[in-house]
Amino acid sequence: MTSENDDMGLAMSSISMFNKSSNTSDSFFSSCWDPIVSQSGSLGGSSMASHYHLVMENQGISGTSHVSHYQSDPSFVELVSKLTGFDGGNLSQMVGPFSLPQCNQVANRRCPPNFTLDEHRISKEALVGTSPNGKIRKCAPESGSPLRSCKNGDEEPVMDLSSEGCDGPREQARKKPETEQNTGANSRGKQAVKQDKDSSQSEEAPKENYIHVRARRGQATNSHSLAERVRREKISERMRLLQELVPGCNKITGKAVMLDEIINYVQSLQQQVEFLSMKLATVNPEINLDLDRILSKDILHQRSGSAAVLGLGPGSNSPYGFSPSTFPGTISGIPNKNPQFPPLPQTVLENELLNLFQMGFSGSTMDGFGLNGQLKPEM
Amino acid sequence: MKEQRRVYPMEPRTIMQTSFAKTYLNYLLPELANIGKPASSLSVDRYVDKEIEKTVRYEVDMALALSAQGFAWSHALEHKLRLNVNNNNQVGKSQSYLSHDGYRNTMPVNHEPATEKLEGNPKRSGTEAAAEEEERLTYLRKLIPGGSGEMMLDDEILLSELGSYVSCLELQVNVLRSVLQLN
Numbered sequence: 049m050t051s052e053n054d055d056m057g058l059a060m061s062s063i064s065m066f067n068k069s070s071n072t073s074d075s076f077f078s079s080c081w082d083p084i085v086s087q088s089g090s091l092g093g094s095s096m097a098s099h100y101h102l103v104m105e106n107q108g109i110s111g112t113s114h115v116s117h118y119q120s121d122p123s124f125v126e127l128v129s130k131l132t133g134f135d136g137g138n139l140s141q142m143v144g145p146f147s148l149p150q151c152n153q154v155a156n157r158r159c160p161p162n163f164t165l166d167e168h169r170i171s172k173e174a175l176v177g178t179s180p181n182g183k184i185r186k187c188a189p190e191s192g193s194p195l196r197s198c199k200n201g202d203e204e205p206v207m208d209l210s211s212e213g214c215d216g217p218r219e220q221a222r223k224k225p226e227t228e229q230n231t232g233a234n235s236r237g238k239q240a241v242k243q244d245k246d247s248s249q250s251e252e253a254p255k256e257n258y259i260h261v262r263a264r265r266g267q268a269t270n271s272h273s274l275a276e277r278v279r280r281e282k283i284s285e286r287m288r289l290l291q292e293l294v295p296g297c298n299k300i301t302g303k304a305v306m307l308d309e310i311i312n313y314v315q316s317l318q319q320q321v322e323f324l325s326m327k328l329a330t331v332n333p334e335i336n337l338d339l340d341r342i343l344s345k346d347i348l349h350q351r352s353g354s355a356a357v358l359g360l361g362p363g364s365n366s367p368y369g370f371s372p373s374t375f376p377g378t379i380s381g382i383p384n385k386n387p388q389f390p391p392l393p394q395t396v397l398e399n400e401l402l403n404l405f406q407m408g409f410s411g412s413t414m415d416g417f418g419l420n421g422q423l424k425p426e427m
Numbered sequence: 428m429k430e431q432r433r434v435y436p437m438e439p440r441t442i443m444q445t446s447f448a449k450t451y452l453n454y455l456l457p458e459l460a461n462i463g464k465p466a467s468s469l470s471v472d473r474y475v476d477k478e479i480e481k482t483v484r485y486e487v488d489m490a491l492a493l494s495a496q497g498f499a500w501s502h503a504l505e506h507k508l509r510l511n512v513n514n515n516n517q518v519g520k521s522q523s524y525l526s527h528d529g530y531r532n533t534m535p536v537n538h539e540p541a542t543e544k545l546e547g548n549p550k551r552s553g554t555e556a557a558a559e560e561e562e563r564l565t566y567l568r569k570l571i572p573g574g575s576g577e578m579m580l581d582d583e584i585l586l587s588e589l590g591s592y593v594s595c596l597e598l599q600v601n602v603l604r605s606v607l608q609l610n
């Protein structure tokens with residue numbers, strides 16, 4: 049399915065993009081994603097100083113040597129934003145690189161040459177993911193837009209934008225004057241030219257932090273209304289993404305109904321969490337024992353080489369094996385207070401977690417929520 | 428150390444899921460174990476059960492906040508949890524960060540149109556719709572942790588945060604369900 053190929057392309061290119069992002073955005077990214085790695089106290093996520101590299105080296109995790117070759121640390125936020133289309137980086141100080149040692153392992157050792165970097169798709173999705181606050185940026189070239197003027201050097205400006213996009217509210221003040229500057233110049237220059245119905249946009253060099261928005265033919269060129277229009281389009285873009293996120297909302301037209309559905313969904317998810325947590329509380333004393341048992345059983349399974357079970361959700365692509373590295377410094381850097389856990393090798397825990405997902409996704413009835421393997425079935 | 432061949436899917440979505448699950452459980456399971464220990468002796472005492480429930484809920488929420496750093500809501504959630512812990516150390520009632528149980532079941536459903544604008548104004552439905560939307564957005568602000576903060580006043584940001592919040596809630600539900608299924 050083309051979507052799978054796209055996914056793979058996206059995976060590879062997003063990893064390579066993260067490569068660049070970590071270079072440009074080290075200064076911005078303050079807290080490590082992985083709270084486990086940054087156990088030194090930045091669990092609150094507000095530590096400004098813990099860069100990924102430093103933390104990793106401090107931890108003395110054995111995978112570091114591999115990791116240091118490979119600088120990309122896809123941040124969880126970026127992953128979420130790329131997958132859902134939402135930019136989580138609005139809180140600029142919160143975004144931080146984190147370590148996915150196994151992920152880095154994969155990319156380091158095996159970069160399948162048969163993957164074509166789908167640059168256009170990447171840049172499109174990355175653009176969708178960036179949502180700088182203060183500037184007038186039309187960051188989401190709609191798929192139907194005929195104009196894709198961001199062609200060459202896509203990734204560089206995109207990632208710069210994304211890093212700058214996290215500038216936060218302090219950019220708000222600059223919004224108005226820049227808007228007028230841009231849109232005024234544009235509308236003046238282009239009004240005489242016959243245009244398509246879709247508004248065209250062009251990304252300037254990275255040093256300019258805004259996107260010129262042209263006035264549509266026959267529409268007001270007032271900078272305020274242009275800004276309004278851009279904002280409205282951004283909002284509707286987000287609504288569309290939310291629509292994809294909430295199951296069963298494909299046919300809904302209308303903002304209010306859509307918001308209703310979102311409210312319902314959020315409430316039901318929260319109720320589920322509450323219910324599950326109560327169940328967890330009742331079952332709690334037995335959990336550890338069972339996990340121990342199951343984990344030890346799994347060790348045997350692993351030895352027999354049924355590792356192919358892992359990571360194969362419905363519709364997932366062919367997995368890439370790679371020689372695992374062991375991480376004696378636990379991936380979980382949280383001090384392990386529980387005497388039951390330390391004997392467990394970390395690799396087993398990772399495998400177990402993947403198995404959990406297998407079971408969780410395939411075994412449970414999904415209450416019609418479609419939480420099935422992938423968050424959204426990509427068909 | 429025995430070498431194990433581990434197989435990982437390359438999909439970013441699965442990577443996200445598994446990394447979330449790992450972080451989440453790495454935090455949660457040891458914490459739960461700590462909770463479980465003092466209660467290993469059968470306690471039929473309802474007060475203690477409520478305490479355990481409350482603590483479990485706290486840990487569940489904290490695990491979510493820590494596993495999904497980088498969002499405004501996760502930051503707000505963590506902050507709120509820590510604040511609640513400091514304030515409510517002795518209280519035994521089960522408390523979640525959704526401290527607004529009062530209105531949770533009352534959904535703002537706007538059946539009747541606004542009564543003021545009854546003229547045949549084509550804009551009327553527009554304004555009604557806008558008002559409805561605003562109402563719902565306000566409600567959503569109450570649902571999402573940190574929704575009352577100034578950052579969420581911006582609709583764009585609110586919708587973004589909602590997207591990530593919904594995704595992470597789904598992840599959390601899946602992880603919790605999986606853990607429970609193991610038993």
